Amino acid sequence: MRNQFRKDLLEMVRTYRGYVLVGAFVIFGVLSPVTMKVLPKILPESEEFQIVFKDTTALSAATQYFDNVAQVVSLIVVILSAGAVAGKRSTGFFQILLTKPVRRGEIVASAFAAHALLILVGLVAGHAVFALYTEWLFGGLSFWGLLASLAACAAALWLLLALTVFLGVVTRRAGLAGVLSFLGFFALSLLLGLLPLPWEVAPAALFSASSGVVAGRDGIVVLVPGMITATVVASALLAASMRLFERN
Amino acid sequence: MSPDSVLEAVDLTKRFGNLTAVDHVSFTVKAGRLVGFVGPNGAGKTTTLKMILGLLSPDEGVVFRFGREADSRDLETLARIGYVPDVPSFPEWMRPLEFLEYIGGFFSRDAETVKKRAREMMEEFGLERLAGRKVEGFSRGEKQRLGMAQAMMGEPELLVLDEPTSGLDPLGRYEVITYMERMKGKAALIVSTHLLEDVERICDDVLMIDRGRKILDAPLSEIKSFREGDTLTVEVAEGVDRLAAALAGMPWVKAISPRGNALEIMVSDKKAAGREIPAAVARFGLELLRFEGRPPSLEEVFISLTRGDQGEERNGMRGGAG
Ligand SMILES: Nc1ncnc2c1ncn2[C@@H]1O[C@H](COP(=O)(O)OP(=O)(O)OP(=O)(O)O)[C@@H](O)[C@H]1O
Ligand SMILES: [Mg+2]
Numbered sequence: 001m002r003n004q005f006r007k008d009l010l011e012m013v014r015t016y017r018g019y020v021l022v023g024a025f026v027i028f029g030v031l032s033p034v035t036m037k038v039l040p041k042i043l044p045e046s047e048e049f050q051i052v053f054k055d056t057t058a059l060s061a062a063t064q065y066f067d068n069v070a071q072v073v074s075l076i077v078v079i080l081s082a083g084a085v086a087g088k089r090s091t092g093f094f095q096i097l098l099t100k101p102v103r104r105g106e107i108v109a110s111a112f113a114a115h116a117l118l119i120l121v122g123l124v125a126g127h128a129v130f131a132l133y134t135e136w137l138f139g140g141l142s143f144w145g146l147l148a149s150l151a152a153c154a155a156a157l158w159l160l161l162a163l164t165v166f167l168g169v170v171t172r173r174a175g176l177a178g179v180l181s182f183l184g185f186f187a188l189s190l191l192l193g194l195l196p197l198p199w200e201v202a203p204a205a206l207f208s209a210s211s212g213v214v215a216g217r218d219g220i221v222v223l224v225p226g227m228i229t230a231t232v233v234a235s236a237l238l239a240a241s242m243r244l245f246e247r248n
Numbered sequence: 249m250s251p252d253s254v255l256e257a258v259d260l261t262k263r264f265g266n267l268t269a270v271d272h273v274s275f276t277v278k279a280g281r282l283v284g285f286v287g288p289n290g291a292g293k294t295t296t297l298k299m300i301l302g303l304l305s306p307d308e309g310v311v312f313r314f315g316r317e318a319d320s321r322d323l324e325t326l327a328r329i330g331y332v333p334d335v336p337s338f339p340e341w342m343r344p345l346e347f348l349e350y351i352g353g354f355f356s357r358d359a360e361t362v363k364k365r366a367r368e369m370m371e372e373f374g375l376e377r378l379a380g381r382k383v384e385g386f387s388r389g390e391k392q393r394l395g396m397a398q399a400m401m402g403e404p405e406l407l408v409l410d411e412p413t414s415g416l417d418p419l420g421r422y423e424v425i426t427y428m429e430r431m432k433g434k435a436a437l438i439v440s441t442h443l444l445e446d447v448e449r450i451c452d453d454v455l456m457i458d459r460g461r462k463i464l465d466a467p468l469s470e471i472k473s474f475r476e477g478d479t480l481t482v483e484v485a486e487g488v489d490r491l492a493a494a495l496a497g498m499p500w501v502k503a504i505s506p507r508g509n510a511l512e513i514m515v516s517d518k519k520a521a522g523r524e525i526p527a528a529v530a531r532f533g534l535e536l537l538r539f540e541g542r543p544p545s546l547e548e549v550f551i552s553l554t555r556g557d558q559g560e561e562r563n564g565m566r567g568g569a570g
Contacts, residue, residue, distance in 0.1 A: 003353035007339075092337035097300050097396060099331045100354040101323035164553040246321070 001106050008114035013183055017080055018118050024076050025069075025126025032065035033058075033134040061093040062211035065130050070154060070207035073126075075182065077119060078164050082178035084111040085245070086168025105242035112165050112238055119157045123150055142216035149210035152223040155230040156206040160185045160238040171242045192229070227239040252279045254406045254436045255300065259309035262295050269295045271460035272309070277406065278451075282432050284447030284468070285440040287457040293336055293440040296457070297410050300438075304359065312529035313406070327355060330399030330435070334410040336391050340384035344375045344394050347383065348401055355402040357475055369397040389420040396427055400434075407431055409439045413446045425450060478518070482525055483538035494528050510538065 012018030036056040085108055088094045098104065127150050134142055163184055168177035189204035199205050206226040212218035255277040256388070262270040270292040277283050279438075283305035287293050298304040300311050303318040311318040313325045338347050348369055370376050373393040386394065399407055412428070413421040421443075421485045429450050431437060440453075441447055447454070454471060456464035464471070483492060488509050495501055500517035503507060515521040518541065 003350065006353075007350050011339060011341065022505060032401075067346060092333045092335045092395075093339060095298075095301075095303055095333040096331065096336065096338075096351075098303060098320075100351065101327040101402075102354050103323070104320065 001110060004102060004106055004110040005113055008110050012114060012118055018121075021073070021076055021080060021118055021144070022122040022125050023121040024073050026129050028065055028068040028073065029126040029128070029130035030128060032068060032132055033061035033137050036061040036064055037137045056138075057215070058134050058140045059211060059215035059217060060142075061130075061134045061138060062214045063208075065126075065175040066149070066153075066210045066214075069126070070204070073122070074157060074160055074185070075188045077115075077160055078178045078182050080118075080170060080242040081111075081115045081164045082181075084115060085165055085167065085241075086172055086177045087174040089172060104246045108165065108169065108242045108245045109238070112241075113162065115161050115165075119161065120154055123153055123157070140216060141214060144220060145213040145216055148223050149214050152206040152210055152213075155227045155234070156203045157217055159203050159230040159234040159237075162234040162241070165187075165242075166237040169244050188233070198225065200217050201225040201229050203233070206230065223241045242248050249340070249466065253277065253312075254279050255438070256299060256312040256313055257309065258312070259295060260299055260306050260311065261308035262292075262299060263307050263436075268460050270299070270306075273457060273460070273462045274309075275455050275465055277436050277438050279405070281452040282428070282439065282447075282450055283453045283455055284444075284451035285438055285455050285457075286442065286444055286447065287440075290441055290459075291442075291457045292460040293442075293457065294410055297331075297408055297440060300324075301329070301408060312478060316401060327402055328405045329408065330402060330404035330406070331408045332399050332410065332412060334393070334414070334440075334520070336395035337388075338383045338391070338394065338398075340382060342383050343381065344378055344383065344397070345370055347394065348398055349421035351398045351401045356471075365401060365403075369400055372400070372430075373397040374423075375563070388415045389417075389423070392416065392420070393427070396431070400431065404435050407435045407437045409437065411440055411442070413441060413443060415449040421446060422488075478514060478541075480513045480515055480518075480521055480525065480541045481507075481510055482513065482530060483534070485509070485535035485537055486536045487532060491528060491530055492536060494532070495525065498524065499569050500524075531556065 040056060089098075098105065127146060131141055133144055160181065164177055164181040167180050167184070168174060171177050171180070188206055189202035192202045193199060200209065200222055203226050206223060209218065209222045209226065213220055213223060253276045257276075258274050260270055260273045260477070261268065263484060273292075273296060275283075283492060285293055285296070295304065299306045299309075300313075300318070313322075314328060316322060316325055318325075338371050340349070345366055346364035349362050351387075352366050356362050356365075370379065373396055374394060375390075375397060378394075383391075383394070396409070396412070399409075409428070410426050416424060425446060428437065428439060432450065439447055439451070448468070451468055453467050454464060455462070460546070482491070486509070488506060488511060492504055492511055495513065496504060498520075500515050500516040500520045502516055505512045506516075513521070526536065526539065
């Protein structure tokens, strides 16, 4: 496991793929509070805009940041991880790898772990610069809220990652796996919404709920149901991917 | 299975839809032997090798590796096998030494041991010159050498090479053959190829398949002695046409092809030919320059067998397969 994991991690660094994700997190971490601060000043002085942007706060900066994470960063996660296992099976390299004394499940697990760690690093970096800028421009962030939202975003993005890896193993096609998992992630949340359950259990709700928590408006508990769903489903998907890959 | 066989395939069969790519093929690879696995394009060589390695699961039949039924979770057995696929590829961002150390990491936890082995393999396969370069942009021959080096990282007892010489220039082919000769001292090999001359010089056994079926399985020495003298060459100073016309009617002549002043004659009865050809030369008063029988090349065996017109002979040869 360690040998394969080390190679997968190194691959992120050496192919610069890792920098794309961390870079995206950092850019949105900076841009979200900054745009919320300067937008009201550069926009035309029309009534309409002034109403929307009159009182931008830490909450508006947070909403902006978590929207970006939900929409753009998650797409980058899918694009980066879609080819982690899918489509590689027929390459000469994978044929060599599959005949080495290594459990096939470990190959999947290590690809997941390397991407999961990258997501975590990106989140920590993104959250850090977001917190610094927002605190400086607006003030009023909750420290524990920040930590909780970090865990919540990690859980949601890891679920997305697990879904991408799983669909990659099933369909064996990177592009297809990418499209399906991006749709699937939000479809899963919509399906949960159809059930007579609170919206908070949906993994996609973790992003939108995070802004209130970070700004100190809502308690950390609103994140708990979604995190449980995300963790349970992600673990199940990862286990299933490993099993399927072992079995050819 | 016999105790010295490292690999045994029994009735291997693989179907892709309607196509039976491999059709009840059985064979054995014995310790220390090099098996040339020969067949035309699409014969089912790659499919067979992938089943041996557990990259494809057979529809029928079983594979025994070192006496154990093949199982992709049997890591102990996998550790004793090296494989170079038909189109070897590697993570493009890696350098060769780095790649070898990574592969070595699957066999040993001791970093020093791995490093040492990787450096040895770099040297053994002439990769030192490429040490500073990324795998991206390696030529076909360079990839082949790195492929063989990684296959040897775990000191395997069985090596599986799929078309190691295809796409290489004559020098590259010669190099690969030399490497195979050296690896032969350390492991049993099964090497697929459609270029018979590549394995003819170095293989101990020949396994031939065509359209998924085994058509020949015998030691190389036996194939050659079996067929020795089937083709005779007679060269005369002049009057080759008259000689050809006279010989064409003989019952033991299967085919005659003129080559300048010489005739290549395929015969069914070597003894009769040996008596009657010189007699015919004497009768016409011709000057005999050369008269010889030679062992057919594997190429000729291959062509005559794949033409599918010599069923009894095929069965006869199978008897010698052991
Ligand atoms: N995945 C697959 N799906 C469908 N058909 C396949 C597949 N793999 C191989 N075949 C078919 O099975 C037959 C045997 O193919 P295989 O690659 O084993 O031949 P080969 O002897 O290795 O040929 P070559 O010398 O060209 O490498 C071919 O007709 C090929 O088209
Ligand atoms: Mg092939």
